[in-house]
Amino acid sequence: MDHSGTTPADDQHPPADDSHLGAPLVELEAVDKYFGDLHVLQDINLTVRRGEVLVVIGPSGSGKSTLCRAINRLETIDSGDISIDGQPMPAEGRQLARLRADVGMVFQAFNLFAHKTVLDNVTLGPRKVRGLSKSDAEAEALRLLDRVGVKNQAAKFPAQLSGGQQQRVAIARSLAMHPKVMLFDEPTSALDPEMINEVLDVMEQLAKEGMTMIVVTHEMGFARKAADRVVFMADGQIVEEATPEEFFHHPRSDRAKDFLSKILTH
Amino acid sequence: MEEYLDIVRQYDVLGAFWVNIQLAFWAALLSLALGSVLALFRISPIGSLQWAGSAYVTILRNTPLTIIMVFMVLGAWGQLELTLATDFDLNFFWLAVVGLSIYHAAFVCEAIRSGVNTVPVGQAEAARSIGLSFLPSARLVILPQAFRGAIAPLGNVLIALIKNTTVAAAASVATETSSVMRTMIEFRPDYIYAIFFTFAIGYVILVTPVGLLSTSFSRRLAVAR
Ligand SMILES: Nc1ncnc2c1ncn2[C@@H]1O[C@H](COP(=O)(O)OP(=O)(O)OP(=O)(O)O)[C@@H](O)[C@H]1O
Ligand SMILES: [Mg+2]
Numbered sequence: 383m384d385h386s387g388t389t390p391a392d393d394q395h396p397p398a399d400d401s402h403l404g405a406p407l408v409e410l411e412a413v414d415k416y417f418g419d420l421h422v423l424q425d426i427n428l429t430v431r432r433g434e435v436l437v438v439i440g441p442s443g444s445g446k447s448t449l450c451r452a453i454n455r456l457e458t459i460d461s462g463d464i465s466i467d468g469q470p471m472p473a474e475g476r477q478l479a480r481l482r483a484d485v486g487m488v489f490q491a492f493n494l495f496a497h498k499t500v501l502d503n504v505t506l507g508p509r510k511v512r513g514l515s516k517s518d519a520e521a522e523a524l525r526l527l528d529r530v531g532v533k534n535q536a537a538k539f540p541a542q543l544s545g546g547q548q549q550r551v552a553i554a555r556s557l558a559m560h561p562k563v564m565l566f567d568e569p570t571s572a573l574d575p576e577m578i579n580e581v582l583d584v585m586e587q588l589a590k591e592g593m594t595m596i597v598v599t600h601e602m603g604f605a606r607k608a609a610d611r612v613v614f615m616a617d618g619q620i621v622e623e624a625t626p627e628e629f630f631h632h633p634r635s636d637r638a639k640d641f642l643s644k645i646l647t648h
Numbered sequence: 649m650e651e652y653l654d655i656v657r658q659y660d661v662l663g664a665f666w667v668n669i670q671l672a673f674w675a676a677l678l679s680l681a682l683g684s685v686l687a688l689f690r691i692s693p694i695g696s697l698q699w700a701g702s703a704y705v706t707i708l709r710n711t712p713l714t715i716i717m718v719f720m721v722l723g724a725w726g727q728l729e730l731t732l733a734t735d736f737d738l739n740f741f742w743l744a745v746v747g748l749s750i751y752h753a754a755f756v757c758e759a760i761r762s763g764v765n766t767v768p769v770g771q772a773e774a775a776r777s778i779g780l781s782f783l784p785s786a787r788l789v790i791l792p793q794a795f796r797g798a799i800a801p802l803g804n805v806l807i808a809l810i811k812n813t814t815v816a817a818a819a820s821v822a823t824e825t826s827s828v829m830r831t832m833i834e835f836r837p838d839y840i841y842a843i844f845f846t847f848a849i850g851y852v853i854l855v856t857p858v859g860l861l862s863t864s865f866s867r868r869l870a871v872a873r
Contacts, residue, residue: 456773474693476781483779493770496871497793507778510788541872552774559778 400610404432407594408453408563413462415448415618422448423459424618430563430596435589437605437626438598440615441641446598449615450565453596454485467562483511486556486564490572492548494540494555500527501536504555512559519558526554530584546577550584563594570601600645602630614638652842655832664828665850671744671813671824676806678749683756684791690757691764691790693782701757708754713747717818720747737823744816748809755805763798764790768873796869803862807855825850 408430415423422445430436438446451457453464455471455478464471466485472478495503504523508514514522527533530550532543540548549569556564566585570578582604589595589608599605605612605626612629614622616637622629633639656662689701708716720743724730732742767790775785795802814826821827825847832843 454777456776479776479779479781482777485777487774487777489770489774491768491770493768493774495771495774495789496873497789497796506788507780510784511779539872555774555778 400431400434402592403434403610406430407432407434407467408596409463409465410453411463413452413459413464415445415452415457415459422618423452426462426620428613428620430594432562432594433592434610435593435595435597435608437609437612438596438615439600439605439612439629439641440621444615445618446615447567450487450567450596450598453565454482454487456487479511483507483559484562486559486561488549488552488556488564488566488569490568492540492545492552492572494548494552496540498539499536500532500538500540500543500551503540503551504558507555507559523554523558526557527551529557530554531580544577545573546580549573549577549581553581553584553588557588563596564588566595566597566599568598568600570599602626602645606630614641616641652839655836655839656846659828659832661825661828661832661846661850664823664825665854667741667821667824668810668813668816669854671741671748671816671821672806672810674745675748675752675809675813678745679752679756679805679809680802682749682753683760686753686757687760687764687794688783688786688791690761691786705754705757708751709758711751713751713812713815714818716751717744717747717815720744721819737821740820741816744813744819744821747819748813748816752805752809752812755808756802759798759801759805760791760794762801763794763796766797766871767793793871796866796871799862799866799869803858803866806862807858810855810858811851 406429408428410426410428413423413426414421426449428436438449440446448457452459453466455464466481469481471481494500495506498506501520501523504526505514505516505519508519508522509516524533524536527536530553532547532550532554535543535547535551540551543551553569569585570581573581578601582601585595585597585604586608595608597604597609609626612622612624612626613620614624614629614633614635614637621635622633622638624632624634629638630642633642686701686704689697690705692698692701721740724746725739725743730743731739732746733739771789771793772785775789780788814824816824817827817830829843829847833840836843
């Protein structure tokens, strides 16, 4: 996104340019989730539009991972509605599996299938879920691995790759399902510093190509360059929603100011 | 010495070991299949299947094998007329195989479950997130890694199974080692020590490679993380 036009007077922001965004794709309505007595998601209302890149930021324990996991139903919710492309998330079984295939997920710990080669990691879903032939799936997988820059590692096992390479394979594995939206839960926070950028570059490229993305990250550079919107969470609530520029330069809530002062000063 | 070897031949000690090897072979296959299904039950998201799996394991694991074997012959065959082969001796053989299998399946299940515990939850979550439902993700992602993490405990179950095949005597399999040994001791008490060591060493020779192999396989096939 081009933010060069958004350098307004101190207290005034023009509305963000959202002409490139489509219809609502991910919709959360009055979502509540408890872990025992802990109210981890409190009345969450959130809409992500097609092509939008949403960055979720917030202190540890605020519920960011739970939010992501609720969207593809790795966590159940206690009340409210979550729908993807107009379809409510089904409760269980085959239908849920089908809808999950449309929601890509990239984990902090990569979670590549440890007993399969890089190539087999990427082809497993297309073959077993989408029913592609082995040769079609492999051709597509090699194309995706090339795109994320690890094609030459295709025959290796995950444990033989660096963290940055593994995370890029994980992105390719998600992309191979042609998801409508991709969820990233702190995709770079388990990486050594020198590998963070190779993963962020791939994500920025995806954002540019119009992928709908929900990204939990504290990488402000990424948020500034790629995000349409930033959501700040604290204690299970969405405390603030703004454009990246607005949020990082003029946070409104005390919680956000406090949080930013902590992550900016180290 | 010469005379003792004649006795060994006369009572067909090698043939007796061969019976136990066959019992162990078939029971290993069947208990592996049954134990895998039980393990699937226990890790499945369906409450009633989990319950059934753990009830099976709790009951079978805590029942003495002799009780099961006697039941197979006097209950399942004698009263319920379960017949697995028309040949009399062969029928007892297969009843013993079934008894051994249902007993050891409980241990196989627990061994596989300990293997499942070596698979990080992230593996299952990644499988679900690409749209695999429970059975495909178990078959393609969880169990292949679980088996590789369960080789050592499965080896221990196999060792126990091989030794436990002698309990087939309780299911009237008269040609297996412990029954043959009993006959030999009855008729040749002058050789009791030699007889005992023949069978003891026979089992050591049978079982030791299993332990060595399972240790080496479990190291060689371990999933690198
Ligand atoms: N399976 C669980 N059972 C019980 N409590 C949980 C579970 N998962 C998370 N929690 C709790 O829910 C709260 C929100 O957790 P969550 O992982 O969503 O936070 P987060 O914002 O992602 O934090 P972080 O930045 O540390 O990743 C935390 O207090 C956490 O301890
Ligand atoms: Mg988290």
